[in-house]
Amino acid sequence: MIYQKSIFVLIVLLAFNLCAFSQVGKWQNFTNMKFVNKIAVTDNGIWAGTSGGVFYYSYKDKTYQQFTTTEGLKSINVTAVAVDHVGRVWFGSVNGNIDVYDPSTKSWNYIVAIANSEKTKKRINDFLVKDTVVYVSTDFGVSIIYSTSLTFGDTYNKLGSFGADLKANSVFLDDTLWVATEKGIAVQKDGLSNYLTPDSWRNFSTLQGLPAQNVTSLIRYKDTLYAATPAGLAILKDSIFTRKSGPLFSANVIDMISKGDSLIIATQYAVHIYYEGTFTLQYADFGGQITDIAKSNSSKNYFASSTIGVPTLVGSKISLLAPAGPTTNLFPSITIDGNGKLWSASGKDVVNQGFYRLDESGWKNYLVNEYPIMGANAYHKTIATSDNTVWMLGWGYGILKIKDDSLVIRYSNANVDSLVGIPNDKNFIVISGVAEDSKKNIWILNRDAGNEKILGKLSTDGKWAFYQNGFNSKAVLLDDIVIDKYDTKWLITALSTQTPITQGVYYFNETGATSKTWGFLTSSNGLNGPPTSIAVDLRGEIWVGTNLGVNVVVNPTQPEQRVTSIFAVRQQYINCIAVDGLNNKWIGTRNGVWVLSPDGSSLIAHYNTRNSPVLSDDIKSIAINDKNGLVYIGTDNGLSSLYTMSIKPLDSFEKIELYPNPLYIDNSKEPKLTIDGLIKNSYIKILSVDGNLVTEFSTPGGRTAFWNGRDKNSNFVSSGIYFIIAYNEDGEQLATGKVAVINR
Numbered sequence: 001m002i003y004q005k006s007i008f009v010l011i012v013l014l015a016f017n018l019c020a021f022s023q024v025g026k027w028q029n030f031t032n033m034k035f036v037n038k039i040a041v042t043d044n045g046i047w048a049g050t051s052g053g054v055f056y057y058s059y060k061d062k063t064y065q066q067f068t069t070t071e072g073l074k075s076i077n078v079t080a081v082a083v084d085h086v087g088r089v090w091f092g093s094v095n096g097n098i099d100v101y102d103p104s105t106k107s108w109n110y111i112v113a114i115a116n117s118e119k120t121k122k123r124i125n126d127f128l129v130k131d132t133v134v135y136v137s138t139d140f141g142v143s144i145i146y147s148t149s150l151t152f153g154d155t156y157n158k159l160g161s162f163g164a165d166l167k168a169n170s171v172f173l174d175d176t177l178w179v180a181t182e183k184g185i186a187v188q189k190d191g192l193s194n195y196l197t198p199d200s201w202r203n204f205s206t207l208q209g210l211p212a213q214n215v216t217s218l219i220r221y222k223d224t225l226y227a228a229t230p231a232g233l234a235i236l237k238d239s240i241f242t243r244k245s246g247p248l249f250s251a252n253v254i255d256m257i258s259k260g261d262s263l264i265i266a267t268q269y270a271v272h273i274y275y276e277g278t279f280t281l282q283y284a285d286f287g288g289q290i291t292d293i294a295k296s297n298s299s300k301n302y303f304a305s306s307t308i309g310v311p312t313l314v315g316s317k318i319s320l321l322a323p324a325g326p327t328t329n330l331f332p333s334i335t336i337d338g339n340g341k342l343w344s345a346s347g348k349d350v351v352n353q354g355f356y357r358l359d360e361s362g363w364k365n366y367l368v369n370e371y372p373i374m375g376a377n378a379y380h381k382t383i384a385t386s387d388n389t390v391w392m393l394g395w396g397y398g399i400l401k402i403k404d405d406s407l408v409i410r411y412s413n414a415n416v417d418s419l420v421g422i423p424n425d426k427n428f429i430v431i432s433g434v435a436e437d438s439k440k441n442i443w444i445l446n447r448d449a450g451n452e453k454i455l456g457k458l459s460t461d462g463k464w465a466f467y468q469n470g471f472n473s474k475a476v477l478l479d480d481i482v483i484d485k486y487d488t489k490w491l492i493t494a495l496s497t498q499t500p501i502t503q504g505v506y507y508f509n510e511t512g513a514t515s516k517t518w519g520f521l522t523s524s525n526g527l528n529g530p531p532t533s534i535a536v537d538l539r540g541e542i543w544v545g546t547n548l549g550v551n552v553v554v555n556p557t558q559p560e561q562r563v564t565s566i567f568a569v570r571q572q573y574i575n576c577i578a579v580d581g582l583n584n585k586w587i588g589t590r591n592g593v594w595v596l597s598p599d600g601s602s603l604i605a606h607y608n609t610r611n612s613p614v615l616s617d618d619i620k621s622i623a624i625n626d627k628n629g630l631v632y633i634g635t636d637n638g639l640s641s642l643y644t645m646s647i648k649p650l651d652s653f654e655k656i657e658l659y660p661n662p663l664y665i666d667n668s669k670e671p672k673l674t675i676d677g678l679i680k681n682s683y684i685k686i687l688s689v690d691g692n693l694v695t696e697f698s699t700p701g702g703r704t705a706f707w708n709g710r711d712k713n714s715n716f717v718s719s720g721i722y723f724i725i726a727y728n729e730d731g732e733q734l735a736t737g738k739v740a741v742i743n744r
Contacts, residue, residue: 023643024629027613029053029068030358031076031638032325036304038126040081040089041296046321047089048310049078052329052638054091056103057310057321064323067101068638069613072108074099074115076615076637082127082134084147090134092124098136100150109150114138119165126170135177137168142179159186160201172218178225180215184208185227209241210234217255221263221274228253233265255293264301266290271301271313283318286311326356327365331634333381334623338388342623342632343402344639345379348395352377355392357405358639366407373407374400385436393431396421399444411458418466420451433481435489443489445481452476455489455508469506470518477501480533484556485540486513492531492544503530505544507559514557526563527551528570535577535585537598543585545574550587552600566600575619581626581648582702588619593633607633607642614640629702647703649680653735656726662740663709665716671709673739678703678726686711687723694722709741719743 031052040047045058053068053076067073075093082090084100091099096115101108114122114136121139128135129147136143141157141164158164159179167182177195179186184205192200204210212231219226225236232250234241243250251267258264263274264282268289271282288307296302301313309322326344330353333345339359346353354367354377368374374392379400381393392400398412398419413419413427421428433445442458452473453466469475479494488509493501504522507514521527529546537543542553550566553559569587576588583598592608608617614633621634626648633640656677663673675684681701686694695712699705707724711717719742727734 024645026643027070028641029070029076029613029615029638030325030363030641031066031068031615032327032329033066034309034322034325035306035329036291036310036322037077037079037306038081038292039294039302039304039310040083041294041302042083042087043297046294046302046310047081047083048304048321049081049091051077052325054078054081055323066323069609069615070640072099072101074110074112080124080126080137082129084129084134085131086147088147090127090129092127092136094123096122096124096138098124098145111145111150113152114143121165121167125168128171128173130173135171135173137170137179139167140165142168142171142177154196156195156201158196158198158201160198160203162186162203169215170217172220172225174220178218180218180227182214184210184213185215185218204236204241208239209243211241211243211250216253219256219258219263221258226256226263228256228265254290257293257295259295259301264293266293266303271303283311283313283316286318324362326358326363326639327353327367329638330636331639332620332636333393334621334632334634334639335382335384335390336623336625336632337384337390338386340625340627341405342639343382343384343390343392344621344634345382345392346377348380349376349378351380355379355382371407373410375410375412381432381434383434385434385442386440391434391442393434395430396428398429399431399434416456416464418451418453418464419446419456420449420453422448423450426450432479432494433491435481435483437483437487437489438485439487443481443483445478445491447478447494448476454478454491455481467508470508471506471520475501475506478506479531482534482536482542484536484542486556487511488514488556490534490536490542492534495530495532495547503527505531505534505542505553507556514559519559521553521559521563525560526565528565532574533576533588535579537579537585538583539598543577543579545577545587547573550574550577550585550600566596568596568600568603569594576621578622578624578631580624580631580644580646581629582646582700584646586622586624586631588622588633590618592617593619593622645700645702645704649678649682649701649703651679653677653679653726653733656724656735656737658724658737658739662742665709665741665743667716673707673709675699675705675707675724675726675737676703677735678705679728679733681729682726683729685725685727687725689721689723716743717741 033050033052033055035051036048038049048055056065075095075097077094078091079094080092089101098111119140123139126137132147134145134147143155144153162183169180172178176188186201188195212229215227215229217228227234230252232243233253234243254266256265265272269285273280273282288305290303291306292304294302303311309320312319328346330346331344332347335343341359343357345355357364368377375397378395379392380395383391388404390402398410400410401408420426430447431444432447435443440460444456446454452468454476455467457465477494477496478491480492482490488507491506493503504520507519529548531544531546533545535543544551549570552564554562572589578586585596587594595605607614615637616635623632629644629647631642659674665671682699685696722739724737
């Protein structure tokens with residue numbers, strides 16, 4: 001009894017560590033879900049399809065559920081939503097996938113025929129559910145799916161004289177099927193059984209009075225058919241569409257629904273109610289473009305918005321529904337500060353979405369209207385340095401220093417004289433890189449500096465010094481900087497289509513640690529293409545990504561002597577390179593993430609959208625938290641994270657922790673004992689209580705290792721107490737622990 005109580009106490013003490021480490025291999029996605037394309041309203045809540053996945057809002061709990069590829073969606077950009085006759089939710093995507101989710105069983109079904117077809121345009125634009133039939137409006141026509149069997153019926157892609165594979169925006173069904181298309185309206189002719197041929201359809205276009213070719217939706221209101229177009233609202237009378245006078249009938253009408261005796265009409269930014277021949281403006285400006293209206297049984301009207309989530313109207317009062325998230329789904333540059341918080345820039349001046357931070361409490365967004373010190377919202381890169389300092393690099397607005405979450409100062413030409421912008425505007429300063437040297441000095445890279453002083457050094461005493469390119473003072477289009485253990489500054493040229501420049505890698509060392517103060521590596525030195533990214537690994541080697549793979553400067557003190565190529569990623573366009581705590585390389589490409597061994601000779605893993613929940617194959621940025629093995633992967637579709645074993649080893653043994661303890665062996669699954677607290681390249685021995693060697697092995701090199709509960713003959717061990725001995729290669733450092741094994 002005492003033994004059982006002791007085991008229980010040990011389990012409680014180790015619960016936190018066990019929970020954290022059991023997540024190895026777990027993915028999670030983070031997206032902005034305020035860009036809503038379509039919504040569906042039920043009696044219990046709202047389903048919203050967004051460019052960042054799906055969210056569900058529960059009326060009762062006032063809580064959100066979010067769905068991305070880690071929760072079962074096949075595609076992240078959801079463009080159509082509907083609920084069928086048994087409560088399953090249908091999601092259509094921009095690439096043709098249809099995902100069917102059953103909330104009662106939390107199970108998924110997938111319809112991939114359209115996504116896998118040879119059609120060039122596959123987007124799902126809308127669903128209409130009628131009993132057990134789902135009418136699917138696509139970019140090539142209308143398909144019928146039977147919801148009970150999830151099988152296809154007919155596909156109508158020859159809609160009269162409009163031609164084949166026409167985009168269908170939506171359908172309306174009364175006695176016959178009406179299709180709103182990009183070229184007008186197609187309606188089935190009466191009395192025919194085969195609607196697969198063009199002559200089975202009648203067409204309405206601008207020749208029949210439609211104010212525009214593109215028709216977004218159709219509805220019958222008080223026995224009259226209404227058509228919504230970008231040029232206004234039209235009604236069908238005596239086989240001709242007419243447009244009444246008035247501002248609404250020339251507006252861009254997005255969608256409409258009938259509700260009671262009224263017609264609810266949404267233009268791009270406003271909502272009108274049509275009742276007894278009179279239009280009433282219900283709401284003038286949501287602050288975001290309307291993309292959809294949902295039918296509901298309540299007094300509330302629900303809309304989808306392209307920027308602000310789901311606006312909800314009761315009378316003229318508005319509320320907004322959307323889960324918290326980053327400002328956008330753009331993650332071009334990410335970094336992790338000393339407290340494990342993730343920071344991301346949003347992009348260049350065409351994006352203007354500021355920057356955002358993720359920590360255990362969730363997301364915090366930084367925009368200039370709330371933080372005037374930012375100067376603008378164009379921040380395209382971010383770097384974390386020591387003392388928990390984060391640098392946000394402005395596209396035209398200098399560089400912002402953030403210390404312990406506080407926005408301290410923005411350096412620009414206004415407070416640093418020699419920090420000069422581009423040649424035709426000294427105030428437009430593009431900082432393209434930041435790095436810290438061994439003396440804690442901060443070096444910045446000023447892209448296209450008008451005074452040619454491309455390098456700036458901010459010393460620990462707050463003084464600035466600036467340097468020209470000593471190899472070629474006119475070479476000022478530079479895109480990134482890293483500093484190695486010899487304090488050599490490595491600068492890569494920018495990819496420029498406007499200004500012809502010699503592509504390569506500059507290096508600068510004023511201390512004499514390299515063969516010359518300034519140097520330049522090009523294709524003549526072995527670079528296989530224009531540089532696109534750069535990183536320093538744990539051995540001090542310089543890894544250079546190019547548009548054709550990766551090169552390595554093996555000896556940074558003699559850079560010209562040896563530049564090698566990495567075979568595993570040849571011909572890949574390299575967007576970014578990150579180095580984990582085990583010196584593995586995480587390579588972000590246009591074809592997913594490649595994880596390479598420390599010397600690049602072995603491929604450890606390759607993650608893409610086909611074999612993982614990562615949100616895009618075009619990887620823009622990677623950041624790694626060496627303290628917990630969490631790898632963040634930034635894309636233009638959002639942020640993904642993956643728990644890994646890549647945890648930086650300790651410098652010396654303190655104590656090793658073993659969990660779970662006891663270790664249960666039940667033969668139904670492979671047990672895994674985590675051995676945590678190791679130094680680099682530890683060795684492990686497992687001993688029985690009588691001192692016999694059970695098994696021994698070397699570790700992967702990081703802070704953790706695993707034992708599978710088996711002896712050296714691969715047999716599961718018997719129940720009992722086992723000693724774990726961890727030691728370094730020469731045996732000078734050693735740590736021990738013990739674990740109870742229960743073989744059931």
